[in-house]
Amino acid sequence: MKRELAKQYEPGEVEGRIYHRWLDGGYFHAPCDPDKKPYTIVIPPPNITGQLHMGHALDETLQDILIRWKRMCGYDTLWLPGTDHASIATEAKIVAAMREEGLTKEDLGREKFLERAWDWKKTYGGRIVEQLKSLGSSCDWDRERFTLDEGCSRAVREVFVNFYNEGLIYRGNRMVNWCPCCNTSISDAEVEYSEKESNFWHLLYTVKETGEKLELATTRPETMLGDTAVAINGDDPRYAHLHGCHCILPLLNKEIPIVCDEHADMTKGTGVVKITPAHDPNDFEVGLRHHLPIVRTFTYDGHLTGKAEKEAADALLASGRAAENEPEVLDCGKYAGMTTMEARKAILADLEAGGYLKYTEPLKHDVGTCYRCHTDIEPMVSKQWFVRMEPLAKPAMECVEKGEIKFVPERFTKNYMNWMKNTRDWCISRQLWWGHRIPAWYCADCGAVIVEKEDPTVCPKCGGTHLEQDPDTLDTWFSSALWPFSTLGWPDETEDLAHFYPTDTLVTGYDIIGFWVSRMIFSGLAHTGKAPFNTVLIHGLVRDAKGRKMSKSLGNGIDPLEIIDKYGADALRFALATGNSPGNAMRFSDEKIEASRNFANKLWNANRFILMNLTDDEPAPHIPANLAIEDKWIISRYNDLVHDVSNSLENFELGIAVQNLYDFIWDVFCDWYIELAKTRLNGEDAAAKETVRAVLVYVMSNTLKLLHPFMPFITEEIWQALPHEGETIMLSPWPKFDEELTFRAEENAMERIMAAVKAVRNRRSEMNVPPSKKAKLFIETKYRDDFEAGRQFMFRLAYASDVEIGEGFPSDGTVSVITESARIYIPLNELVDIEAEKARLTKELEKAQSDLAFVDKKLNNPGFVEKAPEAVVNGQREMREKCLAKIAMLEESLGKL
RNA sequence: GGAGGCAUAGCUCAGUUGGCUAGAGCACCUGCUUGACGUGCAGGGGGUCAUAGGUUCGAGUCCUAUUGUCUCCACCA
Numbered sequence: 002m003k004r005e006l007a008k009q010y011e012p013g014e015v016e017g018r019i020y021h022r023w024l025d026g027g028y029f030h031a032p033c034d035p036d037k038k039p040y041t042i043v044i045p046p047p048n049i050t051g052q053l054h055m056g057h058a059l060d061e062t063l064q065d066i067l068i069r070w071k072r073m074c075g076y077d078t079l080w081l082p083g084t085d086h087a088s089i090a091t092e093a094k095i096v097a098a099m100r101e102e103g104l105t106k107e108d109l110g111r112e113k114f115l116e117r118a119w120d121w122k123k124t125y126g127g128r129i130v131e132q133l134k135s136l137g138s139s140c141d142w143d144r145e146r147f148t149l150d151e152g153c154s155r156a157v158r159e160v161f162v163n164f165y166n167e168g169l170i171y172r173g174n175r176m177v178n179w180c181p182c183c184n185t186s187i188s189d190a191e192v193e194y195s196e197k198e199s200n201f202w203h204l205l206y207t208v209k210e211t212g213e214k215l216e217l218a219t220t221r222p223e224t225m226l227g228d229t230a231v232a233i234n235g236d237d238p239r240y241a242h243l244h245g246c247h248c249i250l251p252l253l254n255k256e257i258p259i260v261c262d263e264h265a266d267m268t269k270g271t272g273v274v275k276i277t278p279a280h281d282p283n284d285f286e287v288g289l290r291h292h293l294p295i296v297r298t299f300t301y302d303g304h305l306t307g308k309a310e311k312e313a314a315d316a317l318l319a320s321g322r323a324a325e326n327e328p329e330v331l332d333c334g335k336y337a338g339m340t341t342m343e344a345r346k347a348i349l350a351d352l353e354a355g356g357y358l359k360y361t362e363p364l365k366h367d368v369g370t371c372y373r374c375h376t377d378i379e380p381m382v383s384k385q386w387f388v389r390m391e392p393l394a395k396p397a398m399e400c401v402e403k404g405e406i407k408f409v410p411e412r413f414t415k416n417y418m419n420w421m422k423n424t425r426d427w428c429i430s431r432q433l434w435w436g437h438r439i440p441a442w443y444c445a446d447c448g449a450v451i452v453e454k455e456d457p458t459v460c461p462k463c464g465g466t467h468l469e470q471d472p473d474t475l476d477t478w479f480s481s482a483l484w485p486f487s488t489l490g491w492p493d494e495t496e497d498l499a500h501f502y503p504t505d506t507l508v509t510g511y512d513i514i515g516f517w518v519s520r521m522i523f524s525g526l527a528h529t530g531k532a533p534f535n536t537v538l539i540h541g542l543v544r545d546a547k548g549r550k551m552s553k554s555l556g557n558g559i560d561p562l563e564i565i566d567k568y569g570a571d572a573l574r575f576a577l578a579t580g581n582s583p584g585n586a587m588r589f590s591d592e593k594i595e596a597s598r599n600f601a602n603k604l605w606n607a608n609r610f611i612l613m614n615l616t617d618d619e620p621a622p623h624i625p626a627n628l629a630i631e632d633k634w635i636i637s638r639y640n641d642l643v644h645d646v647s648n649s650l651e652n653f654e655l656g657i658a659v660q661n662l663y664d665f666i667w668d669v670f671c672d673w674y675i676e677l678a679k680t681r682l683n684g685e686d687a688a689a690k691e692t693v694r695a696v697l698v699y700v701m702s703n704t705l706k707l708l709h710p711f712m713p714f715i716t717e718e719i720w721q722a723l724p725h726e727g728e729t730i731m732l733s734p735w736p737k738f739d740e741e742l743t744f745r746a747e748e749n750a751m752e753r754i755m756a757a758v759k760a761v762r763n764r765r766s767e768m769n770v771p772p773s774k775k776a777k778l779f780i781e782t783k784y785r786d787d788f789e790a791g792r793q794f795m796f797r798l799a800y801a802s803d804v805e806i807g808e809g810f811p812s813d814g815t816v817s818v819i820t821e822s823a824r825i826y827i828p829l830n831e832l833v834d835i836e837a838e839k840a841r842l843t844k845e846l847e848k849a850q851s852d853l854a855f856v857d858k859k860l861n862n863p864g865f866v867e868k869a870p871e872a873v874v875n876g877q878r879e880m881r882e883k884c885l886a887k888i889a890m891l892e893e894s895l896g897k898l
Numbered sequence: 899g900g901a902g903g904c905a906u907a908g909c910u911c912a913g914u915u916g917g918c919u920a921g922a923g924c925a926c927c928u929g930c931u932u933g934a935c936g937u938g939c940a941g942g943g944g945g946u947c948a949u950a951g952g953u954u955c956g957a958g959u960c961c962u963a964u965u966g967u968c969u970c971c972a973c974c975a
Contacts, residue, residue: 009937194972201975218975232975265975274975283975366974412902419901419971511970541903580911580922585903586968588910592924599923599937610934654914660922675934683933759941765929766941772930797932855919864955873917873956880918 010605012569031079040076041504048087053132055543069710073735082140088436156487174326181303182376235261307337397523436474482520485533541586571712625695633747754791775802779810782823821883
């Protein structure tokens, strides 16, 4: 039982050993026991390409705290882990690696490419999982999932087909955000805006009918070849005479109509706008309203279109199978094949030469970029698959309005609602290979579109066998949206699904409320009829010590693995939980992690002390008979701690729970109780020794349980070394607040003794009396019993050589120390300066009198006495009594001098 | 343009439904080989809680405005 512990805590040696013991014990596995209440969290699946960063570390720490706490509370607790295939991110990395070898996707072909991708997943997907383990995450690894595994893929297919049949998924030509670097469409949510320097180019288009020059400005002159109209506002008096007229498009000498549209804002610029339906989201809408031709002039990889592209498009249009809004393609002639930037230069040069460029105005504006590669986004009309959002968003908003899902902190509800309200149809197809392939087939014979759960071989319309599957894959977030139920076996009605779904708490950063949280909510409601979780706990981002976002480009990222290596996973977790309040950003600094490491070490040493005092056959934790006053005090304080920590956890106030634990362990237990305990431990009374050992073990082992969710490794290691019952602290029952363990009278008595100790120390320190110089203490008090009980502590804690409790002590050659409950004379003869004593006591008296005045002001206010809660008023009355007592003693002492 | 956060000690931040005269860590100053710990112990200095109003018996906490700062969303011919 008894074990020597090292002088300093060495996390490296402990953590791996303990984690394996937990794994071997199967403690993380949720049994799916129908008799127990479930508590479920699904992990936000990290990307397989990812490396553990501080954001993950925070996210996982918060989840593990909740999970370990609920598990100890007796829930059938499931923390379901897994990873995300991260289509764009992964594909981009593999393509980049292939480029090193001089290979392209096309060189390999789809099948070989996917083989590579799966190899990649095997290598790196495992890495992030191992990193999660090093944090101490108590995930049920038996249930680990991957968004592209068989089950998740089946769920994706089910959802796609159902939505398609319900008309909630459709395919069409729409304006999408195109990334010419990733070569794929991306959703609105995936566009990031950043400010860039550019220009307004003021162009002149000639009006055919009047010959006048119409001035308009553009930031994107390279799109002008695709202009199919010029818009003015119908109410604009400046251009009333132009209704029904036409412009001659420069360079192409093409006639295009002047249309009246509300999009043209009279107050901006000249009030004239060029309309390029194929390459601008607003212009696309204008084009639809006025039935303008849609003329595409860019290729999907960011070049200007030429003869080949035009011929292909013409053929499609001629075939009669083109979808609605199928764009025409322009052969851009001399500009064909140029990149958009090259084309901008060439076209501007030609416009200037032709006298069509009036002037250039410098401008800073926000440009949309791809959130993965930060290439400028090209708005393009393109044929894609979309999810119709309006019918899905409605119930998703209602469910949050009705409180079925609660955001913590609440203010993020607004964020969510805002996103849901403004969202447009979700573009879900991606021109990528790594992902869930769209389950749609096109019949080459009749052009039918077939969307089915099983791969079709024959066209159901014409019986033809020339079927071709859509080459595109789905947005990564399409499968993540199903994560809370696809991972539990949906669409099958599994036991896991019945028991663990809906899940309970979702923990994530505010940055993916739109990407992920909202999509899980509408998906859960649409497919399972239930909200996928009841609480969304939002945390902020982890920033560096200067408050900057940690990022690769800044190179200021702190690697959590290095921190674990140096300080231990417990210290990292504790640092991340400390001072963390929901939704707020937190900075990570060396001081913080060092403070946490020091705390772990403090805890470790407190237990070294306990262990070195225990006997070889120390009994299991229990509350012994014959408790001393200080035992009742610490047990009562501990009991309050149980209440406070439990309460804070219930309210997701993890930072407050951590603070409570820190203060109790360090200030209350170590700095006071252990010191108080030494008196008996070093004494000769065997029975008293037995009692104090039992109290030390009882309070410590239970406090370890409260701390366990935050610092799982060290608490397990110490708990095992102490007398204990059960295999692991992980599965020991969470302490309960017990009315029987509240001893307020003893708490008050101890407070009086401790106040006296502090006052003596303070006085001695002020007078520069070293601890080695002991002095006798004369104590006058009306709490005689309390001080009799506490007299023994005066020797150790207040440097007393002797203690006398009584009355009428001499004031000559002594200093008097006055607390609310006692006057203590310390004979320090040669050190005493009567004048200084007078001055000090006078100052204290003034302070006490002003304190009294402060209290009286409140108590003399009828409004306060009538309206404030009784407890608050009584508190003030007690305070008044204490002030009066102190004043009386101070006055008496001054009188004696 | 819309929405939201933050503003508290030299620094980084807590402060739970308004209720003892505002706390912690770090830094700073003074003591200490106190038989668990110097990653420690004891003591100390340091804040008119951004500004101005308001509600209330009572405001760091709630409301309004202002200033500074950060973030998100939208728009940008």
